Amino acid sequence: MLKEETLKVVINGQEVESSFGKTILECARDSGVDIPTLCFDSRVKATAACRLCSVNVKGRRLPVAACAQKMEPGMEITTDSSDLESMRKTILDLVVSENPTGECVRCEEIGPCELHTLTKRYGSKPGRFHGALSGEKSKDTNPFIFRDYSQCILCYRCTSVCGELEQAHAIVPAGRGFGSRIAAAFDSGLLDSSCTFCGQCIQTCPTGALMDRKMLGQAKASEVTKVKTVCPYCGTGCGLNLHVANNKVIGTTPDWDSPSGEGSLCVKGQFATDFVGHKDRLKTPLIRRNGVLTEATWDEAYDLIVEKFTQIKEESGPNAFTFWTSARATTESNYIMQKFARAVIGTNNVDNCSRT
């Protein structure tokens, strides 16, 4: 690891301390100064494609990209001059002019995307520039990742995350100049690529170009609540948010504060939570009557267990019982199960699936 050595710089007239190796953006954010970004994802190398984060550095003629420029001792930086702000508005005007309006459902169904949050802040509107429109809606029919490159702004966040972070290289920048676009290998659908459907491209995309297909058409963003929890699958314990509308889980997004996940999920945490509330769920107790499992009330089920357990305990003692608990259930439920075995029935015959 690099040794952290401190250096002094000035941001918007304030002297601040930073360390070598940090970018202007990191240093600004550390000291509470907001610089807008569009193509930046802290987990991958900056591509400096959008220039929205441009700042002025004293002694330099042209603005520099704060997300890519490393701090140097004594730098004097301005992040919020009116020139910079109007340049940012122009960049955003240009970006939104390339995308068709009125087609994307992202802001309405999933919540405002980064791009539209920024255009609102800067009062940018489409139609100021007339030029080539962005790419096309993809015909990819995979059930997880909706791809509509007419909304793409070529920030390359998705391809960086796919290549650098996931190292899956399922989608790559393709073409040149006006023909630049994002494509899966051989322009195929993602099911025929090396995609693992971790969904990280959706999560980093600042526009409606990539969306969680399972979440679409389920609810209005205003009806959705997010519940912070942890993935129910493997022992990595990635943090995630369940998106809930009308008592239904409609999808997940990563919890960026999760210490083990650090904002990542795999296909299971990202796309396999629809078993919650599945129609096959058990809804009532069942009791075997004449050889067939039939619906029963809780009282009937409890009575039957109490009767049979009491009889067996009287005849054979507590060690004729065994309790298997679940590595899927909560720690609290597991605790209660072993307490029931030990304190109520009186046996240490309790085990969980860690062996299997």
Next chain:
Amino acid sequence: MVGRGAMSNSIAELKESPFILATGTNTTETHPVIALKVKKAVSNGSKLVVIDPRRIELANFSHRYMQIKIGTDIALYNAMSNVIINEELYDKEYVAERTGGFEELKHFIREYTPQYAEQITGIPSEDIIATAREYAAADSASIIYTVGITEHSCGVHNVQSLTNLALLTGNFGVTGGGVNPLRGQNNVQGAGDAGCLPNNLPGYQRVGDDAARANWEKEWGVTLDPNPGVTKVTAIDDMILGRMRALYIMGENSLASDANAGKTRKALEALEILVVQDIFLTQTAELADVVLPAAGFGEVDGTFANSERRVQRVRKAVNPPGVAKPDWQIISELGERFGYKKKFNHPAEIWDELARNTPILAGISYDRLDFQGIQWPCPTSDHPGTAVLHTDNFESEKGYLMPIPHVGIAEPTDEEYPLILTTGRRRATYHTGTQTGRSAGIELLVPHEWVEINPEDADELKLDDGEVVSVISRRGRVQSPIMITEKSPPGVIFMSFHFPNETPTNVLTTDLHDPITETPEFKACAVKIEKIAQHHKNQSDKNGTQNTNQSLKMAG
């Protein structure tokens, strides 16, 4: 042995580890997000050595892949210890101060020369020597493993011989080091922490420990049995013998997930009462006398503990279906009917009862877990939690170096059963498929089971890619299409247990197990493959082959 079945270090730390030894872990498939940390380390210039019988995807990121013969791990790690000791690469100060048993190990390990290990493991001795040197030379080196190490009849010994390496090189108690089992299930750690083990009360306090028992007796107001209970494996034998009459299963599809499914079925059918509490009517629940509907993930409040000992809050987002209730509530209500009156209104109260009697969890409360989880041990409410274990000492004061002889697998191949079956998981599916099987789209990624087989073996048996075959062991037979792949070494086939209806793989596996943990040898049993009647084959070609190609890609 050192400590308990948890990672000694933390997940995120792997990114900074200068050297990672990944053994018996198909990390990209089973723990994809942990694999990201390993990939990150590699792109930052760290070294990665991958040891696995199968040429798994992680091998593509390694600077050395060592294809080990199944079940020969101990010989390999012993030979690495041999090099580390003979070339005096071990951390002399650390060994003297913090470990015991060095002289015995040094003496014992002499016969495990790299050349001898090469004969057993099939790994070139130069690779063994180079890996031992690099591991010892690294500033810190992390060992990660999954059930490829533990699901063997010598699972404990595998871990002990691995642990020797970390002890010799002073790799415990340092950031980026340690011995790190990546645990398979979301809360397998929490179930153990909570005392769901026949020999342990909550917090790994032994049932035979009088002081610990006295404490819990006071908390619960009862007298406790000082003798350990029986594990699942023994319980199954006892059921068949008629000694075990009642079984209560909370949330586990044992019939599909346990080894030797035929035997499990026989045991469950012999019971006088089987109670199954679950969220779906699993194959196991279908055998029950009483089925209780539980609230599941997303419907309950509580905590899970992950592989790195981090206790994290899980939260209720939606109501459970029908009259289903949280597991803890069902069991509490049942307890009341047996005359045990203590009532809980919320899981937070249960946590508090657990934590205040469990030193390693005592400092953790729901309030503190609100934003992020905390890693145990966390003894007091102002303790930040523990990212790296053993920074000062070991549970048993010293870490003991163990002389462990190589033994080999419990059911080797023979003329009749010439292939080894090893089992595992695939990324998009999970376990017996009760949850991923009900998530839309997952079926496109892993549509069905398939047997991965080396081209040499397929040639010899005259099998075509995608052909449906019978796989037969001493315990039973299943059918599945095959996928011909170099990923499987010659003589070894691979299957998962994600499709228990169509292909109940655990009908084949052996329940021969580790004598200490009683973990069955899921990772190796002897099988043979037979072709089946022509019409079956054609049928599967129509809807099988194309999918198999698809699957090939998904499995990397």
